[in-house]
Amino acid sequence: MTESMIDATMAALAKEPALHGIHLTGGEATLDWKRLLYAIRSARRHDVAIDYLETNASWCADERTAHEGFLRLREAGLPAVLISVSLMSNEFIPLARVQTAIRAATEVFDHRGVTIWTPEVFHRMQMCLEPDRTHSIEESSKRLGFDYRGGELWHWHSYLIPAGRAVEQLAEGLPRHAAESFEGDACRRTLENTIHFHIDPFGNLSTSHCLGISVANVGNLHPTIDADRRPVYCQLAEGGPVWLWRGLADDFVPDPRGYVSKCHLCLELRKHLHATGRYDELRPDEYYRE
Template sequence: MEKFVENLKIERLFSGGVITNYYCSSACKHCLYNSSPSWKKEYMTEEMADKLFKTLRKFGVYSVHIGGGEPFLNFEGLKKVINRANENRIYIEYIETNASWVENEDEVKRRLKELKNLGIETILVSISPFHNEYIPFKKVLKLINLLKEVGIEIFPWVEGFLPEIKRFDIEKTHPFSEYIDTFGENYVKSLPLRYYLTLNGRAIKTFEEFFPKKSIEEILENSSPCHELNSKTHFHMDLFGNFIPNPCVGFKISIDDLGKDLDCKKYFFVNMLYTKGIHELFRFAQENFGYEAKKGYLLKCSLCFDIRRFLVLEKNVEAFDFGPREFYEQY
């Protein structure tokens, strides 16, 4: 394999989140991490949480958010993660939830009070057509009311969707197609900007039929080294001890390797893209594995994902810097 000269080295971080689990109560069409109920029911251990929070402090990060998957699917595990954050003096900015777990009001209030006692001040409540496909809006409203009762701040993401969601029966779920039928294709085209979406992960499949595609020639001609891999903001660290640059989902860098020049063999594909870009990954997959591109893609990240998915699922390429494998399977 070819050796690259200027390997990636991640030396400083600014803001990010912790993924406690990838399994989820829904399989939303916008999900960056391809979360779904089909993932293995694995959750971050106390030992891994301690290691992550110590790493965050080492790299100058003193506050993070907690997300998933759905973090509340293992409430005892969530509390253990928060306790480790507190021990390491890492402030939890907010915890994300889709409210799918909201059933008995007394039980929900008990959980919220426990979180408040652990220092949690804010909960991000997901509000969108994507979530409404799996979660009746009644649950979301119930959670919002109980958060107010308990005295925890609400971060509604995104509050602007309330008018259209409330046009439907709040007791039921509503498929994405129902929103399209009701509001039209232009409504769908507005969603990425309204939700501040990164068009990666499952969002690629959802939106590629609504937006014009770029030809493979245009993408390759305009490609440059993928310095997004060195993103220091809105990164994530997951339950397996992986650092995931924003927006480069499906790549993983061990938190043990942060601050080092990434080894060219261990991180063959990361360094390939960081130093040479998507055209080099395309050439590699085409010449070594017979990869055939589609006619067009939303953007270079769509092409990158398609190549990696081909290598992982069809050619069973085992690369340290690709994964988790389920990310590619749950698309």
């Protein structure tokens, strides 16, 4: 997000009476410290409460770096952090960095300001993995006593939602269902759920876990949604991805292997529709790049 977009976002959120707090996330927000500190200060300036920053601890190479980093964040106004740890992130980030992050963050924010996501996974990883190196999912799951292709990876990381990149990267071995089997599974409640939402670097708002579908932005967080202007959203809200397929994408050929979830089918349909260039509610474009 540019600094002006950060300010526009905070200004828009400041006008939301029902908003309790926000979290800052990425990708990995610490990839750009200057911008991250700007965002924290902007939230304070606009009186928008920050709940926490999500980080994968990749930057916590040693105690001093970690301590100083968390101190800078706290001094800018950050009250808490969520440190994520998973077999997926351990493919790139050694456990030692997570351990360093947890120690340093606890010194700076106190234990009340540090959430490990998730403690059960972290605990078992500490028992079975080498802290100073990364492990492929194949290797780490083997060390933990399961085959990652059998669906147990999802059981382990029970917060994973079978949508987006997760179904593209982690669907091996999961049961699949014919596209038609999702008939009648409408998405209105999910799409209208604003308890958890995300705003992307361009100011587009996506509700719930439905990333890549945006009918609101920081310029107008409460648009009138009609089927003429937002056909994809309305088809999904009314009847789910099968309605979207029948209504807007009858040339879509479903994968004969089936889909692990309705959101998996939805993603493939949306990629198909995005390629036509006709639906600007399918944004940002970056989401749909292979």
